[in-house]
């Protein structure tokens with residue numbers, strides 16, 4: 092599903108060059124649950140943002156479903172993002188004045204064909220993440236773990252091929268972290284492809300494969316038995 096060949100990212104700010112990704116080769120198959128680990132500043136978010144079509148590489152190739160993303164313009168890239176990718180962030184990025192249902196519906200509002208069953212789909216997803224009785228609560232009326240579950244439902248509403256999560260439990264306590272990881276395991280069992288950045292070995296233990304990055308390279312790649 093994902094193929095990276097010699098992927099590079101160099102930031103240029105004025106005369107200053109920062110080489111962040113230094114030639115990453117990686118294949119991720121449909122249905123894998125990958126945890127991406129590594130110390131701060133090694134390029135995990137940079138890599139995830141490129142995979143999520145939020146940023147572009149400066150070298151190498153990125154193919155999703157066999158299609159090269161590198162040659163695309165902004166509009167084509169956002170179309171790939173809308174059609175294929177769901178993104179979950181550490182800071183949940185929910186609209187504060189909208190209720191849970193409206194937050195989950197949001198990506199569909201931007202999609203080219205608003206599905207007839209949108210509201211039903213959003214309600215179903217809020218049920219899936221255990222929030223059937225919180226549909227009309229705003230983020231301020233929800234706990235951190237509940238807000239993250241709304242954000243996960245929102246990421247799934249476009250039925251993405253790939254779910255990306257950057258430290259999804261980074262702002263959560265133990266109990267909420269356990270809930271979110273149970274949800275990710277359930278999504279994995281249902282066949283979703285997931286790539287998640289985490290600093291937490293306990294969180295990474297839910298994944299079927301663990302990648303470790305150091306200085307912009309993948310230095311370990313371990314497949315785990317479920």
Ligand SMILES: Nc1ncnc2c1ncn2[C@@H]1O[C@H](COP(=O)(O)OP(=O)(O)OP(=O)(O)O)[C@@H](O)[C@H]1O
Pocket residue numbers: 102103104109111129130131132133134135136137138
């Ligand atoms: N826009 C930018 N311009 C210049 N350098 C940047 C930019 N964004 C990120 N970097 C640099 O790229 C490196 C990797 O950043 P990145 O956010 O990918 O790290 P990370 O592995 O996600 O770290 P953390 O675990 O702290 O989230 C860092 O050294 C950072 O300073």
Ligand SMILES: [Mg+2]
Pocket residue numbers: 135136137257
């Ligand atoms: Mg990061």
